[in-house]
Amino acid sequence: MSRSAVFLDEMGVGPLWRLRQGAAPEAAEAALADIVATVEVAAPVTVPAPVPVPVPVAATPPAEAPAPVAAVPAEVAVVADVAEMAPVAVAVVPVPAAAPDDTAWFDDAPAPPPARQLSDADIAALDWEGLTAAVAKCARCDLCKTRKGVVMGRGDRQGDWLMLASSPSRAEEREGRALPGEQGQLLDNMLKAIAVDAGRDVYITHLLKCRPLDDAGQERLPTEAESAACRPYFERELALLQPRTIVTLGSMAAAGITPGEKPVRGKVRQLGNAAVVATFHPEMLLQDETGKAKARAWADLCLAKSTHARG
Template identity: 70%
Template sequence: MSRSAVFLDEMGVGPLWRLRRSGVAAVEEVVAEEAVAVAVPVAVAEVAPVAEIVIAPVSVPVVAPLIVPPAPVPVPVPVPVAATESDDTAWFDDAPPPPPAKQLTDAEIAVMDWDALAAATAKCTRCDLCKNRKGVVVGRGDRQGAWLMLASSPSRGEEREGRALPGEQGKLLDNMLKAIDIAPETDVYITHLLKCRPLDEAGQERLPTEGETAACRPFFARELALLQPRTIVTLGQMAAAGILPGEKPVRGKVRQLGDAAVVATYHPENLLQDESGKAKARAWGDLCLAKSTHAGRG
Protein backbone atom coordinates (compact mmCIF):
# COMPACT_ATOMS: atom_id res chain seq x y z
CA MET A 1 0.00 0.00 0.00
CA SER A 2 1.37 3.46 -0.84
CA ARG A 3 2.09 5.96 1.84
CA SER A 4 -0.75 8.19 0.70
CA ALA A 5 -3.15 5.37 1.01
CA VAL A 6 -1.85 4.63 4.55
CA PHE A 7 -2.34 8.24 5.63
CA LEU A 8 -5.86 8.29 4.28
CA ASP A 9 -6.68 5.03 5.88
CA GLU A 10 -5.36 6.23 9.27
CA MET A 11 -7.54 9.33 9.07
CA GLY A 12 -10.55 7.21 8.21
CA VAL A 13 -10.88 8.80 4.85
CA GLY A 14 -11.56 6.39 2.06
CA PRO A 15 -12.15 7.08 -1.57
CA LEU A 16 -15.68 8.23 -2.41
CA TRP A 17 -17.05 6.61 -5.44
CA ARG A 18 -19.35 8.94 -7.37
CA LEU A 19 -20.69 8.43 -10.83
CA ARG A 20 -20.05 11.43 -13.01
CA ARG A 21 -22.04 12.45 -16.05
CA SER A 22 -19.25 11.37 -18.29
CA GLY A 23 -19.21 7.96 -16.66
CA VAL A 24 -15.54 8.44 -15.36
CA ALA A 25 -14.79 9.39 -11.65
CA ALA A 26 -11.56 11.30 -11.00
CA VAL A 27 -10.24 10.25 -7.54
CA GLU A 28 -8.18 13.41 -7.20
CA GLU A 29 -11.29 15.53 -7.03
CA VAL A 30 -12.92 13.34 -4.39
CA VAL A 31 -9.82 13.21 -2.25
CA ALA A 32 -9.34 16.94 -2.51
CA GLU A 33 -12.87 17.59 -1.31
CA GLU A 34 -12.51 15.25 1.64
CA ALA A 35 -9.05 16.52 2.53
CA VAL A 36 -10.23 20.08 2.77
CA ALA A 37 -13.04 19.06 5.09
CA VAL A 38 -10.64 17.19 7.45
CA ALA A 39 -7.86 19.84 7.31
CA VAL A 40 -4.84 17.54 7.67
CA PRO A 41 -1.66 19.51 8.65
CA VAL A 42 0.48 17.96 6.09
CA ALA A 43 2.11 19.82 3.28
CA VAL A 44 0.52 19.12 0.07
CA ALA A 45 3.87 18.80 -1.53
CA GLU A 46 4.68 15.89 0.77
CA VAL A 47 1.65 13.95 -0.30
CA ALA A 48 2.42 11.67 -3.09
CA PRO A 49 0.07 11.77 -5.93
CA VAL A 50 -2.78 9.42 -5.50
CA ALA A 51 -2.92 6.68 -7.93
CA GLU A 52 -5.56 7.24 -10.50
CA ILE A 53 -8.42 4.88 -10.17
CA VAL A 54 -10.33 4.86 -13.41
CA ILE A 55 -13.84 3.64 -13.41
CA ALA A 56 -14.70 2.12 -16.67
CA PRO A 57 -17.82 3.60 -18.21
CA VAL A 58 -20.78 1.45 -17.58
CA SER A 59 -22.63 0.71 -20.73
CA VAL A 60 -26.28 0.57 -19.90
CA PRO A 61 -28.06 -1.40 -22.52
CA VAL A 62 -30.89 0.49 -24.12
CA VAL A 63 -33.92 -1.65 -24.08
CA ALA A 64 -36.11 -1.03 -27.07
CA PRO A 65 -39.75 -0.51 -26.22
CA LEU A 66 -41.76 -3.61 -26.50
CA ILE A 67 -43.80 -3.34 -29.66
CA VAL A 68 -46.73 -5.65 -29.71
CA PRO A 69 -47.67 -6.40 -33.28
CA PRO A 70 -51.34 -5.91 -34.07
CA ALA A 71 -53.51 -8.90 -34.26
CA PRO A 72 -53.48 -10.28 -37.78
CA VAL A 73 -56.46 -9.15 -39.85
CA PRO A 74 -58.34 -12.14 -41.11
CA VAL A 75 -58.10 -12.34 -44.87
CA PRO A 76 -61.41 -13.32 -46.43
CA VAL A 77 -61.17 -16.56 -48.22
CA PRO A 78 -62.63 -16.21 -51.70
CA VAL A 79 -65.73 -18.28 -52.08
CA PRO A 80 -66.14 -19.81 -55.48
CA VAL A 81 -69.12 -18.26 -57.25
CA ALA A 82 -70.94 -19.78 -60.11
CA ALA A 83 -70.11 -18.11 -63.41
CA THR A 84 -72.52 -15.30 -64.24
CA GLU A 85 -73.02 -13.09 -67.24
CA SER A 86 -70.70 -10.14 -67.64
CA ASP A 87 -71.83 -6.75 -66.39
CA ASP A 88 -71.17 -5.14 -69.73
CA THR A 89 -73.76 -4.93 -72.46
CA ALA A 90 -71.96 -7.08 -74.97
CA TRP A 91 -74.51 -9.79 -74.35
CA PHE A 92 -77.22 -7.48 -75.72
CA ASP A 93 -75.84 -7.86 -79.22
CA ASP A 94 -76.49 -11.56 -79.05
CA ALA A 95 -79.91 -11.25 -77.50
CA PRO A 96 -82.80 -12.19 -79.74
CA PRO A 97 -84.73 -9.21 -81.14
CA PRO A 98 -88.01 -8.39 -79.45
CA PRO A 99 -90.99 -10.05 -81.01
CA PRO A 100 -92.68 -7.86 -83.61
CA ALA A 101 -95.95 -6.24 -82.72
CA LYS A 102 -98.93 -8.36 -83.50
CA GLN A 103 -100.49 -7.65 -86.85
CA LEU A 104 -104.13 -6.88 -86.33
CA THR A 105 -106.68 -8.56 -88.50
CA ASP A 106 -109.46 -6.78 -90.33
CA ALA A 107 -111.97 -8.36 -87.95
CA GLU A 108 -110.13 -7.06 -84.87
CA ILE A 109 -110.01 -3.53 -86.27
CA ALA A 110 -113.69 -3.64 -87.23
CA VAL A 111 -114.83 -3.85 -83.56
CA MET A 112 -112.57 -1.17 -82.04
CA ASP A 113 -113.79 2.00 -80.39
CA TRP A 114 -112.19 5.39 -81.05
CA ASP A 115 -109.45 5.13 -78.44
CA ALA A 116 -108.49 1.57 -79.33
CA LEU A 117 -108.47 2.50 -83.01
CA ALA A 118 -106.12 5.43 -82.43
CA ALA A 119 -103.75 3.28 -80.35
CA ALA A 120 -103.76 0.49 -82.93
CA THR A 121 -103.11 2.92 -85.77
CA ALA A 122 -100.08 4.36 -83.99
CA LYS A 123 -98.55 0.86 -83.64
CA CYS A 124 -99.64 -0.61 -86.95
CA THR A 125 -97.31 -3.12 -88.65
CA ARG A 126 -99.62 -4.28 -91.42
CA CYS A 127 -97.31 -3.09 -94.20
CA ASP A 128 -93.64 -2.20 -94.76
CA LEU A 129 -94.22 1.52 -94.21
CA CYS A 130 -93.84 0.86 -90.49
CA LYS A 131 -90.12 0.09 -91.00
CA ASN A 132 -89.05 3.57 -92.08
CA ARG A 133 -91.82 5.88 -90.99
CA LYS A 134 -91.05 8.86 -88.76
CA GLY A 135 -94.55 8.98 -87.31
CA VAL A 136 -98.19 8.03 -87.74
CA VAL A 137 -100.93 10.59 -88.31
CA VAL A 138 -104.32 9.68 -86.90
CA GLY A 139 -107.55 11.53 -87.48
CA ARG A 140 -108.63 14.56 -85.46
CA GLY A 141 -111.75 16.60 -84.86
CA ASP A 142 -115.34 15.93 -83.84
CA ARG A 143 -115.88 12.19 -83.61
CA GLN A 144 -119.59 12.73 -84.07
CA GLY A 145 -119.23 15.23 -86.88
CA ALA A 146 -121.47 15.10 -89.95
CA TRP A 147 -118.64 16.31 -92.20
CA LEU A 148 -115.54 14.30 -93.12
CA MET A 149 -112.52 15.99 -94.73
CA LEU A 150 -110.39 13.27 -96.34
CA ALA A 151 -106.82 13.56 -97.66
CA SER A 152 -104.76 10.77 -99.20
CA SER A 153 -101.58 10.40 -97.07
CA PRO A 154 -99.65 12.56 -94.62
CA SER A 155 -97.21 15.18 -95.82
CA ARG A 156 -93.80 15.80 -94.26
CA GLY A 157 -95.20 18.51 -92.00
CA GLU A 158 -98.08 16.32 -90.89
CA GLU A 159 -95.74 13.44 -90.17
CA ARG A 160 -93.47 15.71 -88.12
CA GLU A 161 -96.30 17.17 -86.05
CA GLY A 162 -98.42 14.02 -85.89
CA ARG A 163 -101.50 16.04 -86.80
CA ALA A 164 -103.66 16.16 -89.91
CA LEU A 165 -103.45 19.43 -91.85
CA PRO A 166 -101.48 21.62 -89.43
CA GLY A 167 -100.18 25.14 -89.99
CA GLU A 168 -101.24 27.16 -93.04
CA GLN A 169 -103.06 24.22 -94.62
CA GLY A 170 -105.28 23.87 -91.59
CA LYS A 171 -105.97 27.62 -91.43
CA LEU A 172 -106.99 27.69 -95.07
CA LEU A 173 -109.29 24.68 -94.62
CA ASP A 174 -110.88 26.38 -91.60
CA ASN A 175 -111.54 29.49 -93.67
CA MET A 176 -113.04 27.39 -96.48
CA LEU A 177 -115.44 25.74 -94.03
CA LYS A 178 -116.38 29.06 -92.44
CA ALA A 179 -117.16 30.39 -95.91
CA ILE A 180 -120.03 27.85 -96.18
CA ASP A 181 -121.17 28.43 -92.58
CA ILE A 182 -119.54 25.36 -91.04
CA ALA A 183 -117.74 25.72 -87.73
CA PRO A 184 -114.37 23.94 -88.17
CA GLU A 185 -114.08 23.30 -84.42
CA THR A 186 -117.30 21.25 -84.39
CA ASP A 187 -119.11 18.89 -86.71
CA VAL A 188 -115.93 18.24 -88.76
CA TYR A 189 -113.53 15.29 -88.67
CA ILE A 190 -110.25 15.23 -90.65
CA THR A 191 -108.28 12.10 -91.55
CA HIS A 192 -106.24 10.32 -94.26
CA LEU A 193 -106.74 7.17 -96.29
CA LEU A 194 -103.18 6.18 -95.37
CA LYS A 195 -101.85 6.90 -91.90
CA CYS A 196 -98.15 6.73 -92.85
CA ARG A 197 -96.17 8.75 -95.40
CA PRO A 198 -95.03 6.65 -98.41
CA LEU A 199 -91.41 7.31 -99.39
CA ASP A 200 -89.12 5.86 -102.03
CA GLU A 201 -85.54 4.73 -101.45
CA ALA A 202 -84.28 8.29 -101.94
CA GLY A 203 -86.63 9.58 -99.25
CA GLN A 204 -89.00 11.28 -101.68
CA GLU A 205 -92.77 11.04 -101.47
CA ARG A 206 -94.40 8.55 -103.79
CA LEU A 207 -97.77 7.04 -104.53
CA PRO A 208 -98.79 4.21 -102.19
CA THR A 209 -98.75 0.69 -103.51
CA GLU A 210 -101.88 -1.40 -103.76
CA GLY A 211 -100.68 -3.52 -100.87
CA GLU A 212 -100.11 -0.46 -98.64
CA THR A 213 -103.53 0.92 -99.52
CA ALA A 214 -105.23 -2.40 -98.80
CA ALA A 215 -103.37 -2.80 -95.49
CA CYS A 216 -104.49 0.61 -94.25
CA ARG A 217 -108.02 0.51 -95.58
CA PRO A 218 -109.55 -1.23 -92.50
CA PHE A 219 -108.52 1.71 -90.29
CA PHE A 220 -110.33 4.18 -92.53
CA ALA A 221 -113.32 1.85 -92.83
CA ARG A 222 -113.59 1.72 -89.04
CA GLU A 223 -113.34 5.52 -88.77
CA LEU A 224 -116.13 5.77 -91.31
CA ALA A 225 -118.32 3.29 -89.41
CA LEU A 226 -117.80 5.09 -86.09
CA LEU A 227 -118.27 8.58 -87.55
CA GLN A 228 -121.14 7.89 -89.98
CA PRO A 229 -120.78 11.22 -91.79
CA ARG A 230 -123.42 12.65 -94.08
CA THR A 231 -120.95 14.36 -96.42
CA ILE A 232 -117.35 13.53 -97.37
CA VAL A 233 -115.15 16.12 -99.04
CA THR A 234 -112.05 14.61 -100.60
CA LEU A 235 -108.98 16.86 -100.67
CA GLY A 236 -106.82 16.31 -103.75
CA GLN A 237 -106.91 13.95 -106.69
CA MET A 238 -105.36 10.98 -104.88
CA ALA A 239 -107.95 11.08 -102.11
CA ALA A 240 -110.75 11.37 -104.67
CA ALA A 241 -109.44 8.32 -106.52
CA GLY A 242 -108.60 6.31 -103.42
CA ILE A 243 -111.91 6.57 -101.64
CA LEU A 244 -113.72 4.68 -104.41
CA PRO A 245 -111.12 2.45 -106.10
CA GLY A 246 -111.86 1.67 -109.73
CA GLU A 247 -114.13 4.69 -110.16
CA LYS A 248 -112.79 7.74 -111.95
CA PRO A 249 -113.18 10.85 -109.81
CA VAL A 250 -114.81 13.86 -111.40
CA ARG A 251 -115.02 17.30 -109.84
CA GLY A 252 -118.47 18.81 -109.80
CA LYS A 253 -120.17 15.45 -109.46
CA VAL A 254 -121.66 13.92 -106.32
CA ARG A 255 -120.74 10.31 -105.72
CA GLN A 256 -121.96 7.95 -103.07
CA LEU A 257 -120.15 5.88 -100.41
CA GLY A 258 -122.71 4.04 -98.31
CA ASP A 259 -125.04 6.68 -96.89
CA ALA A 260 -122.52 9.51 -97.37
CA ALA A 261 -122.31 11.90 -100.30
CA VAL A 262 -118.79 12.36 -101.72
CA VAL A 263 -117.64 15.64 -103.30
CA ALA A 264 -114.11 16.17 -104.63
CA THR A 265 -112.11 19.39 -104.35
CA TYR A 266 -108.51 20.63 -104.20
CA HIS A 267 -106.10 19.98 -101.38
CA PRO A 268 -105.36 23.12 -99.33
CA GLU A 269 -101.66 22.77 -100.20
CA ASN A 270 -102.51 23.10 -103.91
CA LEU A 271 -104.62 26.16 -103.19
CA LEU A 272 -101.76 27.81 -101.29
CA GLN A 273 -99.61 27.44 -104.41
CA ASP A 274 -102.32 28.81 -106.72
CA GLU A 275 -101.14 32.28 -107.74
CA SER A 276 -103.73 32.75 -110.45
CA GLY A 277 -106.71 32.19 -108.14
CA LYS A 278 -108.44 29.87 -110.61
CA ALA A 279 -108.17 26.81 -108.37
CA LYS A 280 -109.61 28.76 -105.45
CA ALA A 281 -112.59 29.80 -107.55
CA ARG A 282 -113.24 26.18 -108.52
CA ALA A 283 -112.83 25.07 -104.92
CA TRP A 284 -115.50 27.57 -103.95
CA GLY A 285 -117.88 25.91 -106.42
CA ASP A 286 -117.03 22.47 -104.99
CA LEU A 287 -117.80 23.62 -101.45
CA CYS A 288 -121.09 25.14 -102.50
CA LEU A 289 -122.05 21.82 -104.14
CA ALA A 290 -121.13 19.93 -100.97
CA LYS A 291 -123.11 22.40 -98.84
CA SER A 292 -126.26 22.10 -100.92
CA THR A 293 -126.00 18.33 -101.06
CA HIS A 294 -125.52 18.17 -97.34
CA ALA A 295 -128.53 20.38 -96.71
CA GLY A 296 -130.70 18.27 -99.01
CA ARG A 297 -129.97 15.21 -96.91
CA GLY A 298 -130.84 16.87 -93.62
Protein backbone atom coordinates in the same frame (compact mmCIF):
# COMPACT_ATOMS: atom_id res chain seq x y z
CA MET B 1 -30.53 -16.72 -9.14
CA SER B 2 -30.75 -19.80 -11.34
CA ARG B 3 -30.23 -19.72 -15.15
CA SER B 4 -33.93 -20.27 -15.80
CA ALA B 5 -34.98 -17.41 -13.55
CA VAL B 6 -32.49 -15.07 -15.23
CA PHE B 7 -33.82 -16.05 -18.69
CA LEU B 8 -37.45 -15.45 -17.74
CA ASP B 9 -36.60 -12.17 -16.06
CA GLU B 10 -34.90 -10.95 -19.27
CA MET B 11 -38.05 -11.81 -21.22
CA GLY B 12 -40.15 -9.74 -18.82
CA VAL B 13 -42.27 -12.70 -17.85
CA GLY B 14 -42.16 -11.91 -14.15
CA PRO B 15 -41.05 -13.55 -10.91
CA LEU B 16 -40.82 -17.27 -10.67
CA TRP B 17 -43.35 -19.16 -8.67
CA ARG B 18 -41.62 -21.21 -6.04
CA LEU B 19 -42.56 -24.73 -5.13
CA ARG B 20 -44.31 -25.23 -1.96
CA GLN B 21 -42.22 -26.59 0.84
CA GLY B 22 -41.74 -30.27 0.50
CA ALA B 23 -41.92 -30.53 -3.25
CA ALA B 24 -39.11 -32.23 -5.13
CA PRO B 25 -36.71 -29.46 -6.26
CA GLU B 26 -34.97 -31.65 -8.80
CA ALA B 27 -38.20 -32.51 -10.62
CA ALA B 28 -39.43 -28.90 -10.64
CA GLU B 29 -36.04 -27.66 -11.91
CA ALA B 30 -36.18 -30.19 -14.76
CA ALA B 31 -39.75 -29.22 -15.67
CA LEU B 32 -38.85 -25.52 -15.64
CA ALA B 33 -35.88 -26.18 -17.92
CA ASP B 34 -38.20 -27.90 -20.41
CA ILE B 35 -40.62 -24.94 -20.27
CA VAL B 36 -37.81 -22.44 -20.90
CA ALA B 37 -36.62 -24.48 -23.86
CA THR B 38 -40.17 -24.44 -25.20
CA VAL B 39 -40.32 -20.65 -24.78
CA GLU B 40 -37.08 -20.27 -26.77
CA VAL B 41 -38.66 -22.16 -29.66
CA ALA B 42 -42.15 -20.63 -29.41
CA ALA B 43 -41.11 -17.00 -29.04
CA PRO B 44 -40.63 -16.17 -32.76
CA VAL B 45 -44.02 -17.55 -33.75
CA THR B 46 -44.79 -17.06 -37.44
CA VAL B 47 -47.42 -19.71 -37.98
CA PRO B 48 -51.08 -18.74 -38.48
CA ALA B 49 -52.14 -20.18 -35.11
CA PRO B 50 -50.35 -20.66 -31.77
CA VAL B 51 -48.37 -23.88 -31.49
CA PRO B 52 -49.69 -26.04 -28.66
CA VAL B 53 -47.09 -26.58 -25.94
CA PRO B 54 -46.77 -30.06 -24.42
CA VAL B 55 -47.38 -30.08 -20.69
CA PRO B 56 -44.54 -31.85 -18.84
CA VAL B 57 -45.62 -34.03 -15.94
CA ALA B 58 -43.77 -33.52 -12.71
CA ALA B 59 -42.21 -36.47 -10.88
CA THR B 60 -44.30 -38.11 -8.20
CA PRO B 61 -43.49 -36.47 -4.87
CA PRO B 62 -42.43 -38.57 -1.91
CA ALA B 63 -45.11 -40.06 0.28
CA GLU B 64 -44.26 -37.78 3.11
CA ALA B 65 -45.00 -34.71 0.95
CA PRO B 66 -48.47 -35.26 -0.65
CA ALA B 67 -48.87 -31.56 -1.63
CA PRO B 68 -49.46 -31.12 -5.45
CA VAL B 69 -46.88 -29.46 -7.65
CA ALA B 70 -48.29 -26.01 -8.42
CA ALA B 71 -45.30 -24.41 -10.14
CA VAL B 72 -45.51 -26.32 -13.42
CA PRO B 73 -49.11 -25.33 -14.37
CA ALA B 74 -48.32 -21.70 -13.51
CA GLU B 75 -45.31 -21.60 -15.83
CA VAL B 76 -47.29 -23.32 -18.59
CA ALA B 77 -49.96 -20.62 -18.34
CA VAL B 78 -47.28 -17.94 -18.64
CA VAL B 79 -45.85 -19.59 -21.75
CA ALA B 80 -49.34 -19.83 -23.31
CA ASP B 81 -49.88 -16.13 -22.68
CA VAL B 82 -46.55 -15.35 -24.32
CA ALA B 83 -47.53 -17.44 -27.35
CA GLU B 84 -50.84 -15.66 -27.65
CA MET B 85 -49.17 -12.22 -27.45
CA ALA B 86 -46.53 -13.10 -30.05
CA PRO B 87 -47.00 -11.58 -33.55
CA VAL B 88 -48.74 -13.97 -35.90
CA ALA B 89 -47.99 -13.96 -39.62
CA VAL B 90 -51.29 -13.95 -41.53
CA ALA B 91 -51.31 -15.25 -45.06
CA VAL B 92 -52.60 -12.55 -47.42
CA VAL B 93 -55.11 -13.89 -49.93
CA PRO B 94 -55.61 -11.52 -52.88
CA VAL B 95 -59.24 -10.48 -53.35
CA PRO B 96 -60.28 -10.54 -57.01
CA ALA B 97 -61.42 -7.20 -58.34
CA ALA B 98 -65.13 -6.83 -58.91
CA ALA B 99 -65.94 -7.79 -62.45
CA PRO B 100 -67.64 -5.04 -64.47
CA ASP B 101 -71.26 -5.49 -65.41
CA ASP B 102 -71.33 -7.90 -68.29
CA THR B 103 -74.11 -7.08 -70.71
CA ALA B 104 -72.92 -9.28 -73.52
CA TRP B 105 -75.82 -11.58 -72.82
CA PHE B 106 -78.18 -8.71 -73.67
CA ASP B 107 -76.62 -8.26 -77.10
CA ASP B 108 -77.05 -11.95 -77.83
CA ALA B 109 -80.55 -12.17 -76.41
CA PRO B 110 -83.30 -12.75 -78.96
CA ALA B 111 -85.36 -9.71 -79.94
CA PRO B 112 -88.76 -9.48 -78.29
CA PRO B 113 -91.59 -10.75 -80.45
CA PRO B 114 -93.32 -8.02 -82.48
CA ALA B 115 -96.66 -6.77 -81.33
CA ARG B 116 -99.50 -8.89 -82.63
CA GLN B 117 -101.04 -7.23 -85.66
CA LEU B 118 -104.79 -6.97 -85.71
CA SER B 119 -106.81 -8.61 -88.43
CA ASP B 120 -109.41 -6.74 -90.45
CA ALA B 121 -112.10 -8.24 -88.24
CA ASP B 122 -110.26 -7.09 -85.09
CA ILE B 123 -109.98 -3.54 -86.41
CA ALA B 124 -113.67 -3.50 -87.31
CA ALA B 125 -114.53 -4.04 -83.63
CA LEU B 126 -112.36 -1.23 -82.17
CA ASP B 127 -113.63 1.92 -80.50
CA TRP B 128 -111.95 5.31 -81.00
CA GLU B 129 -109.30 4.77 -78.32
CA GLY B 130 -108.49 1.26 -79.51
CA LEU B 131 -108.30 2.45 -83.11
CA THR B 132 -105.85 5.23 -82.20
CA ALA B 133 -103.65 2.76 -80.29
CA ALA B 134 -103.72 0.23 -83.14
CA VAL B 135 -102.69 2.85 -85.71
CA ALA B 136 -99.79 3.99 -83.51
CA LYS B 137 -98.18 0.52 -83.47
CA CYS B 138 -99.30 -0.70 -86.88
CA ALA B 139 -96.90 -2.83 -88.94
CA ARG B 140 -99.29 -4.11 -91.58
CA CYS B 141 -97.07 -2.84 -94.41
CA ASP B 142 -93.45 -1.75 -94.94
CA LEU B 143 -94.23 1.92 -94.32
CA CYS B 144 -93.66 1.21 -90.64
CA LYS B 145 -89.93 0.84 -91.43
CA THR B 146 -89.51 4.35 -92.86
CA ARG B 147 -92.10 6.47 -91.09
CA LYS B 148 -91.20 9.04 -88.46
CA GLY B 149 -94.68 8.90 -87.01
CA VAL B 150 -98.30 8.15 -87.75
CA VAL B 151 -101.07 10.70 -88.32
CA MET B 152 -104.45 9.81 -86.89
CA GLY B 153 -107.58 11.79 -87.72
CA ARG B 154 -108.65 14.79 -85.67
CA GLY B 155 -111.77 16.82 -85.05
CA ASP B 156 -115.34 16.17 -84.01
CA ARG B 157 -115.89 12.42 -83.78
CA GLN B 158 -119.61 12.99 -84.12
CA GLY B 159 -119.36 15.47 -86.96
CA ASP B 160 -121.51 15.27 -90.10
CA TRP B 161 -118.64 16.41 -92.34
CA LEU B 162 -115.56 14.36 -93.23
CA MET B 163 -112.55 16.05 -94.90
CA LEU B 164 -110.44 13.30 -96.48
CA ALA B 165 -106.86 13.61 -97.82
CA SER B 166 -104.74 10.80 -99.28
CA SER B 167 -101.59 10.48 -97.12
CA PRO B 168 -99.70 12.66 -94.65
CA SER B 169 -97.19 15.25 -95.79
CA ARG B 170 -93.83 15.91 -94.14
CA ALA B 171 -95.30 18.67 -92.00
CA GLU B 172 -98.19 16.47 -90.92
CA GLU B 173 -95.84 13.60 -90.06
CA ARG B 174 -93.61 15.93 -88.03
CA GLU B 175 -96.51 17.38 -86.04
CA GLY B 176 -98.61 14.21 -85.89
CA ARG B 177 -101.65 16.25 -86.92
CA ALA B 178 -103.77 16.28 -90.06
CA LEU B 179 -103.58 19.54 -92.03
CA PRO B 180 -101.62 21.74 -89.61
CA GLY B 181 -100.54 25.34 -90.10
CA GLU B 182 -101.62 27.32 -93.17
CA GLN B 183 -103.31 24.32 -94.78
CA GLY B 184 -105.60 23.83 -91.82
CA GLN B 185 -106.28 27.55 -91.52
CA LEU B 186 -107.28 27.77 -95.19
CA LEU B 187 -109.59 24.74 -94.85
CA ASP B 188 -111.24 26.32 -91.81
CA ASN B 189 -111.85 29.51 -93.77
CA MET B 190 -113.28 27.56 -96.72
CA LEU B 191 -115.74 25.75 -94.46
CA LYS B 192 -116.62 28.95 -92.65
CA ALA B 193 -117.53 30.46 -96.01
CA ILE B 194 -120.29 27.84 -96.40
CA ALA B 195 -121.41 28.20 -92.76
CA VAL B 196 -119.76 25.02 -91.47
CA ASP B 197 -118.07 25.18 -88.05
CA ALA B 198 -114.70 23.43 -88.54
CA GLY B 199 -114.19 23.12 -84.79
CA ARG B 200 -117.51 21.49 -84.01
CA ASP B 201 -118.94 19.55 -86.95
CA VAL B 202 -115.91 18.40 -88.99
CA TYR B 203 -113.54 15.44 -88.80
CA ILE B 204 -110.28 15.40 -90.83
CA THR B 205 -108.31 12.28 -91.70
CA HIS B 206 -106.27 10.44 -94.37
CA LEU B 207 -106.73 7.22 -96.30
CA LEU B 208 -103.19 6.26 -95.25
CA LYS B 209 -101.86 6.96 -91.76
CA CYS B 210 -98.15 6.88 -92.76
CA ARG B 211 -96.16 8.96 -95.24
CA PRO B 212 -95.01 6.99 -98.32
CA LEU B 213 -91.39 7.66 -99.34
CA ASP B 214 -89.19 6.39 -102.15
CA ASP B 215 -85.59 5.20 -101.77
CA ALA B 216 -84.35 8.79 -102.06
CA GLY B 217 -86.62 9.93 -99.23
CA GLN B 218 -89.06 11.76 -101.49
CA GLU B 219 -92.82 11.53 -101.22
CA ARG B 220 -94.49 9.13 -103.66
CA LEU B 221 -97.85 7.59 -104.41
CA PRO B 222 -98.85 4.70 -102.13
CA THR B 223 -98.76 1.22 -103.58
CA GLU B 224 -101.88 -0.91 -103.86
CA ALA B 225 -100.57 -3.14 -101.05
CA GLU B 226 -100.03 -0.14 -98.76
CA SER B 227 -103.48 1.24 -99.51
CA ALA B 228 -105.09 -2.15 -98.90
CA ALA B 229 -103.21 -2.63 -95.59
CA CYS B 230 -104.41 0.73 -94.27
CA ARG B 231 -107.95 0.58 -95.65
CA PRO B 232 -109.47 -1.17 -92.59
CA TYR B 233 -108.45 1.77 -90.37
CA PHE B 234 -110.23 4.27 -92.61
CA GLU B 235 -113.30 2.05 -92.87
CA ARG B 236 -113.45 1.81 -89.08
CA GLU B 237 -113.21 5.60 -88.79
CA LEU B 238 -116.02 5.86 -91.30
CA ALA B 239 -118.19 3.39 -89.36
CA LEU B 240 -117.61 5.17 -86.05
CA LEU B 241 -118.11 8.64 -87.51
CA GLN B 242 -121.03 7.95 -89.89
CA PRO B 243 -120.74 11.29 -91.74
CA ARG B 244 -123.41 12.63 -94.06
CA THR B 245 -120.99 14.38 -96.43
CA ILE B 246 -117.40 13.53 -97.45
CA VAL B 247 -115.22 16.10 -99.21
CA THR B 248 -112.10 14.55 -100.77
CA LEU B 249 -109.05 16.84 -100.86
CA GLY B 250 -106.92 16.28 -103.93
CA SER B 251 -107.09 13.85 -106.84
CA MET B 252 -105.37 11.01 -104.96
CA ALA B 253 -107.98 11.05 -102.21
CA ALA B 254 -110.79 11.27 -104.77
CA ALA B 255 -109.44 8.22 -106.60
CA GLY B 256 -108.55 6.26 -103.46
CA ILE B 257 -111.88 6.50 -101.68
CA THR B 258 -113.54 4.30 -104.30
CA PRO B 259 -110.77 2.24 -105.95
CA GLY B 260 -111.41 1.44 -109.59
CA GLU B 261 -113.80 4.36 -110.09
CA LYS B 262 -112.61 7.46 -111.91
CA PRO B 263 -113.60 10.58 -109.94
CA VAL B 264 -115.16 13.54 -111.64
CA ARG B 265 -115.25 17.02 -110.15
CA GLY B 266 -118.69 18.59 -110.01
CA LYS B 267 -120.42 15.25 -109.59
CA VAL B 268 -121.82 13.76 -106.39
CA ARG B 269 -120.96 10.15 -105.66
CA GLN B 270 -122.14 7.88 -102.88
CA LEU B 271 -120.15 5.84 -100.34
CA GLY B 272 -122.66 4.01 -98.22
CA ASN B 273 -125.01 6.62 -96.82
CA ALA B 274 -122.56 9.49 -97.35
CA ALA B 275 -122.41 11.87 -100.31
CA VAL B 276 -118.92 12.32 -101.76
CA VAL B 277 -117.74 15.56 -103.42
CA ALA B 278 -114.23 16.07 -104.78
CA THR B 279 -112.24 19.31 -104.55
CA PHE B 280 -108.63 20.56 -104.42
CA HIS B 281 -106.19 20.01 -101.60
CA PRO B 282 -105.54 23.18 -99.52
CA GLU B 283 -101.81 22.89 -100.29
CA MET B 284 -102.54 23.26 -104.00
CA LEU B 285 -104.80 26.22 -103.35
CA LEU B 286 -102.00 27.94 -101.42
CA GLN B 287 -99.78 27.59 -104.49
CA ASP B 288 -102.48 28.88 -106.89
CA GLU B 289 -101.40 32.34 -108.03
CA THR B 290 -104.07 32.71 -110.72
CA GLY B 291 -107.05 32.16 -108.43
CA LYS B 292 -108.67 29.72 -110.89
CA ALA B 293 -108.32 26.71 -108.56
CA LYS B 294 -109.82 28.68 -105.69
CA ALA B 295 -112.84 29.60 -107.80
CA ARG B 296 -113.38 25.96 -108.70
CA ALA B 297 -112.95 24.94 -105.06
CA TRP B 298 -115.65 27.44 -104.11
CA ALA B 299 -118.03 25.79 -106.62
CA ASP B 300 -117.18 22.35 -105.15
CA LEU B 301 -117.95 23.51 -101.62
CA CYS B 302 -121.26 25.02 -102.70
CA LEU B 303 -122.19 21.67 -104.30
CA ALA B 304 -121.27 19.84 -101.10
CA LYS B 305 -123.27 22.30 -99.00
CA SER B 306 -126.43 21.97 -101.11
CA THR B 307 -126.13 18.19 -101.20
CA HIS B 308 -125.66 18.08 -97.42
CA ALA B 309 -128.74 20.26 -96.92
CA ARG B 310 -130.89 17.90 -99.03
CA GLY B 311 -129.63 14.83 -97.22
